[in-house]
Amino acid sequence: MELKIALLSGDGIGPEVTQQAVKVLDAIAEKHGHTFTFTKADVGAIAIEKTGNPLPNETLEICKNSDAILFGAIGDPKYDNNPDNAIRPEQGLLKLRKNLGLFANIRPLTTYPTLIHKSNLKKDVIKGTDFVIYRELTSGIYFGEHTSSSDGKTASDSCTYTTEQIDRISHLAFKAAQVRRKKLTLVDKANALETSRLWRKRVTEIGQQYPDIKLEYLFVDNAAMQLILKPTQFDVILTENLFGDILSDEASVIAGSIGLLASASIGEKTALFEPIHGSYPDAKGKNIANPLASVLSAAMLLDYFSLHDEAEDIRIAVEKSIELNISTPDLNSTNHFSTTNVGNFLSDFI
Amino acid sequence: MELKIALLSGDGIGPEVTQQAVKVLDAIAEKHGHTFTFTKADVGAIAIEKTGNPLPNETLEICKNSDAILFGAIGDPKYDNNPDNAIRPEQGLLKLRKNLGLFANIRPLTTYPTLIHKSNLKKDVIKGTDFVIYRELTSGIYFGEHTSSSDGKTASDSCTYTTEQIDRISHLAFKAAQVRRKKLTLVDKANALETSRLWRKRVTEIGQQYPDIKLEYLFVDNAAMQLILKPTQFDVILTENLFGDILSDEASVIAGSIGLLASASIGEKTALFEPIHGSYPDAKGKNIANPLASVLSAAMLLDYFSLHDEAEDIRIAVEKSIELNISTPDLNSTNHFSTTNVGNFLSDFI
């Protein structure tokens, strides 16, 4: 198979980790006789520095002309504490999602037996946890109208959802549940928000088309508790943009290392794959960042093109590296390996 | 001291747990020579059943003519899954907060050494956790405009904040930090929301009036992780309504039992005290619900009127009951006591 992949490594540790994912994909291409071509493009703080724009047109064009996007990380602390800053790295990612129509963010969460002891949660609580979050990604409050009064004393954000926006991701989530444990939990705040009531109504209706799926509802405040109280109760979690943002980051804590968690953002035409960790500026350039989340994002990319054997090859290599303790300092405090070392091991193993 | 207390026990387990808090307050009044008078009023599902209104005018009047409100719980599952329901129990609480101007919800979180093993988090992670969340309670998206298009295909909620709304709770939070460990963490989503940028700007300015306080910022998604990754890093957490709702429920998991967590909602004229657990309909009428959160809410009420010795008496009694294992089934699975038993022990001990 030939695949054109846009490489948006972004800020902070983004470049070093995606470099390992590319290495691994190259090894897969060689082993299985595929041709993967990578085209680099700037996004985020680095793009602002070069062009003044967190998502230059050229980058968007490269993405549109690619089959998929491999994304690193975005963000730089120098923009965070200046609320007056009109241009921010994150806009690059938000605009990219919107422009490419990447409406569904998919974040799987499983535990690795060999890493279970690293979690802050007790082993008995997390053992067997295996769920996936479907987060709506191109609507809701992050994409609503943002206003600020001229005297600077009032600010507003608006959150809107349409049935169409709810439907498309809901169908994906129900279908995912069908090939999993057949349970879907809708998270909303229907006791306080109109958009949540629309979600609840609509998802209930759609659920009738999937009679094999057990549909449950949780208020978002309760969901934030339940994730920690009993993570094994979940199979597919479906939710809107902001709630998904918060809950998926919270859920990342369960596995014991955020350095292992990958995500896919799916649209109608293309898809983007990225680790869920951020740009981690303190580790930038130190060759200590864990590349596994980026490498596992590459595996999700392969799955997306139905290259399941290839994806499995990557996952086996990742598990082997963990088993052999060929790991970066976050997983291996005594005898650790560098980002590049881990990438080399994985590509050699494949 | 004479105190007129409105008793809004509400739905589910609300009545049984507040009854124990009243017992305990009566014991305190007797011991310390105070006069506490209680006036019952309906709110929530029970009020809807009786009057069609989740917050009858009479209830509001009783609250306005009281020095403080002791609140039980609100909510009934029969309203939850019917998004078309125009009248819902929760409106009673939201309207009460708005009408009484209860703009600051205060939720302290500490761990009890004897209960630490009950948490899903590891002992080393939570030992020494001691923070308090200041959640803005009468503005933001729960109180914004809620609209639904006539064809039922679009819904919107709007979130607005003014500097005035931010200022009043921020000053309370900074002052709380001054008598604690002098650290304040503002939680927002300033990389995506205009209201969050206003919060960040304003709180930064206010912070200059409190040079002794170390001010930090966290994005809400990161905060949801940090609460579980390192709960001991927090002292005072300040945040807007929705984020506070989610994070404070999440935080409740740390202590090992939600049945122990109390909250105060403070306004300019009056204040309301309630357990953070909900109406827990499955336990209703079974005399098994844990009354400690309600009893500890009563202690917060006493603190509010500077009756610190009295509040301390309650806390000592609570700790004693835990130590002696005179506890409801959630804390004591083998030899448990009933809700009434625990209430009796506490009032006798005082």
Ligand SMILES: CC(C)[C@H](C(=O)O)[C@@H](O)C(=O)O
């Ligand atoms: C960078 C930020 C705008 C983004 C979001 O909140 O969507 C990030 O937190 C994420 O979850 O991908």
Ligand SMILES: CC(C)[C@H](C(=O)O)[C@@H](O)C(=O)O
């Ligand atoms: C009942 C509900 C509207 C309420 C809220 O979200 O404010 C509750 O969850 C709370 O936290 O007190």
